[in-house]
Amino acid sequence: MAARAVSDKSLPTNFLDTARQRFAERLDAWYSEARDDYDFMAGRQWETDDAAELDAEDRPALTFNYSEKMVDAVIGAEVNNRQEVVFRPRGMEDAAAAEAYTEAARWARELSNAEHEESDALRDMLICGIGWTETRVDYTTDPDGRISIERIDPLEMDWDRAATRPGLTDRRWQCRTWWADLSAAQRAWPKFDFTQTGTGRDDAYRNAGVHTRREGRAYSRSDRAGTDDEIDRSDQVLIRHYQCYVIEPYYRVAHNDKLVDIDAAEFKRIKRQLDAANISYAKQNRRVYYRAFFCGDELLDGGLSPCQDGFSFTPITGKRDRNSISWYGMTRVMKDPQRWANKWLSQAVYILNANAKGGLLAETDAFVDPRKAESEWARPDSITLLQPGGLEKVKEKVPAPY
Numbered sequence: 001m002a003a004r005a006v007s008d009k010s011l012p013t014n015f016l017d018t019a020r021q022r023f024a025e026r027l028d029a030w031y032s033e034a035r036d037d038y039d040f041m042a043g044r045q046w047e048t049d050d051a052a053e054l055d056a057e058d059r060p061a062l063t064f065n066y067s068e069k070m071v072d073a074v075i076g077a078e079v080n081n082r083q084e085v086v087f088r089p090r091g092m093e094d095a096a097a098a099e100a101y102t103e104a105a106r107w108a109r110e111l112s113n114a115e116h117e118e119s120d121a122l123r124d125m126l127i128c129g130i131g132w133t134e135t136r137v138d139y140t141t142d143p144d145g146r147i148s149i150e151r152i153d154p155l156e157m158d159w160d161r162a163a164t165r166p167g168l169t170d171r172r173w174q175c176r177t178w179w180a181d182l183s184a185a186q187r188a189w190p191k192f193d194f195t196q197t198g199t200g201r202d203d204a205y206r207n208a209g210v211h212t213r214r215e216g217r218a219y220s221r222s223d224r225a226g227t228d229d230e231i232d233r234s235d236q237v238l239i240r241h242y243q244c245y246v247i248e249p250y251y252r253v254a255h256n257d258k259l260v261d262i263d264a265a266e267f268k269r270i271k272r273q274l275d276a277a278n279i280s281y282a283k284q285n286r287r288v289y290y291r292a293f294f295c296g297d298e299l300l301d302g303g304l305s306p307c308q309d310g311f312s313f314t315p316i317t318g319k320r321d322r323n324s325i326s327w328y329g330m331t332r333v334m335k336d337p338q339r340w341a342n343k344w345l346s347q348a349v350y351i352l353n354a355n356a357k358g359g360l361l362a363e364t365d366a367f368v369d370p371r372k373a374e375s376e377w378a379r380p381d382s383i384t385l386l387q388p389g390g391l392e393k394v395k396e397k398v399p400a401p402y
Contacts, residue, residue: 010303011290012246019242020297022173026158030326034128034155037331041068041127045335045342054346062346067334071126074330078122082115114149121151121316129318129327132157134176136312152176152313159315161325168315173244176313179236189293189300194237240294243311245287253281359397366393 039045043065046054054061087101109115121131132152137145156178163171182194251267252259253274262270267281274281289311292302305312318329360377367373368385376382386394 011292012248015244015246015290015292015302016299019173019175019244019292019294022158022175022242023240023294023297025161029324031155033328033332037128037329040331040335040338041071043068045338047339050343059350060346061342062349063342064345065338066341067331067338070334071123071330074126075119075123079119085109108147109149112147112149117149117151124151124154125316125318126329127331128154129329129332130154130157131316132313133316134313137306157313157315164320164322164325166317166320168317171311173242174311174313175243176241178239180239182235182237185237185239185295189295192295192298192300194295237295239300240296241291242294243289243291243305243313245289247285248288249283249285251281251283254279361395361397363393366390 043063045063045065045067046061051061085102085105087098087105089095089098117133121133124131132154134148134150134152136148136150138148139145141148156176157174158177159168159174160171163169168174185192185194249264251262251264253262253267254260262281267274289305289308290303291305291312293300317327319327321328364370365387367390368387373384376384
């Protein structure tokens with residue numbers, strides 16, 4: 001038995017089929033690299049084989065995390081040179097209104113802690129190549145609504161892979177995916193039956209980058225291998241917030257020396273009256289933004305987006321990888337130099353430790369107590385007893401040159 005679907009009468013033709021096809025085309029290669037980038041920046045920089053080899057040889061695997069300092073330096077420069085939204089008047093008559101708009105924007109950004117959220121998104125961009133923020137109206141903190149600007153984890157986002165312009169300004173769709181508590185989902189969509197199969201609870205979506213958002217608890221752990229087999233999903237459902245735009249025709253009608261926009265359905269109804277009255281009109285196309293919420297692949301709710309000026313999720317992009325049609329940050333170019341530094345410094349520490357104690361070539365009967373001699377040899381204040389003629393049976397190893 002399938003879960004009861006929600007009416008999609010307010011959505012364009014083929015909207016659901018297109019959305020589900022885009023969900024299926026998610027490219028895991030970028031997400032795997034992004035997870036590795038976050039591991040790398042957090043100090044987990046040794047490759048598994050290299051670390052295992054050093055451990056087997058009882059040698060140190062040191063990490064001198066220069067990469068994080070470089071990212072911190074860029075973030076510090078951004079914090080010290082932050083910009084703000086300022087409205088400029090076109091004439092003296094607009095000065096008062098422009099100042100009011102500027103103060104309103106500053107007030108809204110201060111309430112939502114926008115500067116720090118955007119700096120956090122910038123850090124994401126420097127690490128994995130793309131950072132995201134969401135601008136929305138929050139009614140949980142203010143019954144009249146409060147503008148909220150929040151940083152979104154990049155590994156929860158998916159977007160139009162054909163978009164190549166900075167800031168993904170040419171993207172046609174985007175989607176945010178996360179695991180939510182079943183109780184929270186039931187509060188948000190009380191008419192939907194979440195108890196049935198095929199609603200994301202048994203979803204084959206195995207991306208460890210998608211966070212678990214549990215009420216009153218921290219994110220659940222995700223392993224480095226890119227799976228989430230250890231994560232308990234029994235009381236959770238997979239939620240997708242999908243946004244896109246569709247090019248739709250509309251008509252501009254001249255009325256009382258003004259242009260009035262009329263959608264195609266309404267124009268079809270009044271076209272005969274317009275022609276009879278000899279009223280001028282022109283057909284044009286425009287972007288119409290839609291949004292929909294899914295549980296797995298089942299529609300929860302959908303319709304026109306409350307904002308028709310653009311998407312609510314806004315990205316900041318780093319460097320473009322033209323061949324793989326993806327984005328990357330500073331971490332990619334710092335990995336090899338950083339790993340070389342770690343290996344070189346670990347080797348230097350090992351050589352210092354080995355040379356400080358030195359080595360010996362000795363015959364088996366040179367020492368009175370070989371075990372005691374082994375432990376005392378590096379101590380300058382110790383006395384190591386030798387057998388008669390033992391001085392001729394001991395020779396120091398030549399230290400390796402630097």
